[in-house]
Each structure stands twice: as structure tokens, then as C-alpha cells.
Amino acid sequence: MGRDINLTVKLGGLELKNPVMVASGTFGYGEEYSWLVDLNQLGAVVVKGLSLKPKLGNLPPRLVETPCGLINAIGLENIGVKRFVEEKLPFLKQFDTKVIVNIFGYSVGEYAQLAEFLSSASIDALEINISCPNIKESGRLFGTDPKMAQEVTKAVCQHTHLPVFVKLTPMVTDITGIVEAVMEAGADGVSLINTIPAMAVNIYTRRPRLGNVTGGMSGPCLKPIALKLIWDIVQKMRVPIIGIGGITNYEDALEFLIVGARAVQIGTANFVNPKTSIEIIEGIQQYLKKQGLKDINEVIGTLRI
């Protein structure tokens, strides 16, 4: 099916066979879902955020469900970049898909070290996380200040030959300022949005429902917010954008592409229906066929106003 339809998209120095990836933190290190999802079909797998050293993560409880949403406060628990390369990457490399590694550090220097270390590994791109709401010490600070965002991005780009994407928080007054700053620093593109800071309370114990008190909201309720932020960027500049936020089906994905994202990431929906990403790829193909189109790029950024 769809051999005559082109789904290939280009994002800076990264070419994907289709615009559908699975988002960091929602797909483990790939192996967890490989029993249910044919990884060969995906545009890319973005692995769980990695730090230089293994990280334990936050105290439980770590999850709260809300109407059409999920608040998480995992706290970037991960096995560390070294163990990832030794133990997890070889498995992922068996598949015909791009491997994007999401990284986070506590200082500009740590981001640079991560970039350097991963550049010798067999991966396809880096995604810099400067937007996790669950890490007090770092993360969001870098993501809300254009100067800091630029500094981190520059440090990463100077230490790697790999394409670099910067994952952004929606919690800024002017998203375009941040995008300009990171693109100037050498990024190949941006991915947005990360989760929105959120919390929930148990009224009987009067305690927060998350061990970390606050967390980050994901899920279908985010989609309109994400679309609007991408639209803000698209109106001002032409940059490779990876759209993220509440995508659950091919219609959602197409909304992002029409607004101007060149690719999308599927996050929380993986938990609900592990085959979401595969169904989206098929759905996009069908849509193009029905619309009499032969190339996904004929849809990207074609919002009619």
C-alpha cells in the first residue's frame, strides 16, 4: 500500500521515511513496545530522556489521570547514557527506524558532555530537553530564557555532528523568541510542546496527589494549545518543527502537519493504544490517496486562512 505515495520528510539534517515518531518518555527505550509495535514502520523512536549518570526519579505517586489528560511526575528516571549505549541501543539498531536520543543535564557543560558521548554512538539525532517541568534544578530554566536556551543549544551543537532538535516548553510569553535563539545557535529544528505544569489534590488527606507535588500534563487536552504555539512560530519564520501534544489519531497528526509541523511525535496515546503510531501512518496514507495527493509535503504548512 502507498508505494506511490511519498511520506519522506526532511527536518534540517535529518530525513525520516515518514513523519511519525514516538515521543520521549512514552516509549521506554523502544524494546518495551517492540512486542506490540513493528518499530520498522516508525519514522523514528525518541528514547526516554537520558542524563550522564543514572537517575532515580521522583517519589511515588507519579501519575494522576484527569479528563482527557495525564499528569506525570516521573522525574526523568533513566539508566544513564552509558548503560543506554551498552545495553539498549544494540536492540534498537536492529530495526529500520531512526533513533533519536533525548538528553537533559543540570548544567551547560553536562549537555555538552552528553552530546559528545552520544556522537560516537550509532544514533541519528539528538533532542535536547530544556523543558521538563519535573526537575527543579534544571530543565525549565533553560527552556524559558532565550539566552540560556541558546547557550545550551550552542554547547550541544559544538560537540556533535548529529542533527539537533530542541524540545520546548509552552510556558513562555513568546515562543518565537526561544525558537529564534536556538536556531541561531545551530539547531536543526524544534520539537514542541513538552508537558504543561500541573497539579492535583486529594481533598480527604489534603495532600497533593503526586509525590513531587506538581507534575507535567500531557494527553488529548493539550492538542489545541500545541497547535496554536506552532502556528505562532509558522507565521513568523520557516523552521523545521516537530509537533507534539495530544495526538491520538491520523486526523490529529494531519492538523499539526497542515499548520506547519514537518513531523509529529505520539506520546501519551501510546499508553492507551500502543499501535497509535502505526495506525496514524496508515491513516495519513489513506488521507493522501483520497485527497488525490502523492506527497505528504503537499500538505505540510498549507493552512488556509
Place this chain on the structure above:
Amino acid sequence: MILEVATVVEHRHFVASKAESFHILKLRSPEIAVQAMPGQFVMLRVNELFDPLLRRPFSIFHTEKDCLYLFYKVVGKGTSLMSQWSQGREVSLLGPLGNGFGLPSKDVPWLVAGGAGIAPLFFLHHYLKHHGYRPKILWGLRYRISQELIDFLSKYLDNIVIYTEDGSLGYQGLVTEGVEKLYQITKPSKIYACGPIPMLKSVYDWLKNKDIPMEVSLEAQMACGIGACLGCIIKGKEGYKKVCCEGPVFDAREIKWDEI
């Protein structure tokens, strides 16, 4: 690990006034049912909408040929919607997930349940009997259950003692008191427990200095059920443990009970 569209074959509601209500859902789920082991669970999708968003974890209560049974209580939005399902409805199931119970080294094991915590122990009871053991079940409830449920359960279970907090069925008191009393007469080869955390803690506190193995089946909020989201961790003596794939059955001595 299988993602399967199951079909509701039968849905029984055990409701009576001044009684604890439970529901038993029988699903035709051929691939999952034949693989399931006692202690394992399924992640069930409540509907095709996204509210409620996440799948719900349920211990497997019983299997019979190509069908599996879930035993549940209405506690929130998900189970409330489920309780309205009727025959023929299609349901997305992911399973069987997690690690099941281990066999005891000798007879007689005790199965200690609180409320809906009977679910995995019912399956285990059947399995142990099949392997020649003579398990005892101690089940704690807040109030009585309907006569229909008693009749249903007695078809499968023998050697069951019920404790209710208000004394409306069986012995009055907590199941943990029952465990202590029974221990004065006879000793278990192993204890299997599932129920609310305070109950599990109390059984563990009583047992920890005795030379009796104990396995518990734990519950946690979870999103994926397969070890990817890291949302369902609990504190173990050797660090965090994922309830979904390192459990839900744990050796009770591996858990940091005073910190959960």
C-alpha cells in the same frame, strides 16, 4: 504480551442492600486466557474515547478455556462505566502482564484477601488445588456480600473463612485478626496476600519475624502496564520497583513497608 479485542460473554452484578457490591465480567479473550497465570493482570480500555484516558489494570480472577473473568468493585469513573457493559460488547485488552505467584514448597498455603483483593487469589486457589495443594482462604470484607455471590464463590472455593468489619457475615473483625487466631491452631507453609496497603502491612508486620514466606500482589496507578512509563513504582529494599513488570507479585520482604 498480547493486544486483543475481547468480547463480553457474561456480566454478573452482585448487588444487595447493606452489602458490598461486586461485579464479575466474563470476556472471551482466547489468546490472553490460555496464557494467563495466577497473579498476572490485564490492561483494559474502558472506551474508545479518551475520557477516561488510561487503560485500567485488573488482576485476572479466573480463566476457563478461551475466556477470562475479572472481579471488580465500582470505585470510580472507569469501573462505573464498565458496570454498564452488556453481552457482546467489544473490549480492548492488553495482557497477560506482570509476574505471577510462585508455588509454595509444601502444604498448606494461606491466601489472605481484603475486598476486591480476592481477585488474583481466587485464580491462585484454583491453580494450587490443581497442583495438589489444599489452600485456605481468609477473606476480609467491610460488610456482607449478596447471597448470590456466596453461592457463586462456593461453587469454586472450599476452605474459605470470611471476616466482616460489621459482623454481618462470617466472623466479626479484621482478616488480619483471623490470621493471628488461626496461627494459634495451625501454621501456613506460605502466605499469599492481596488487598489494601494497611491490611498487607499488618499481615507483614505480624509475619516478618516468622520463618514463613510471603508473596503480595500490589496495586498502583499505571499508564502503560509494560514497564515503559515508569509511573507505577513502589519503594523496594533495593530501590524502586515497577509494579507492572517487576510485580505485581512481590516477595513481601523486598518491600519497604514503612515507606509506602
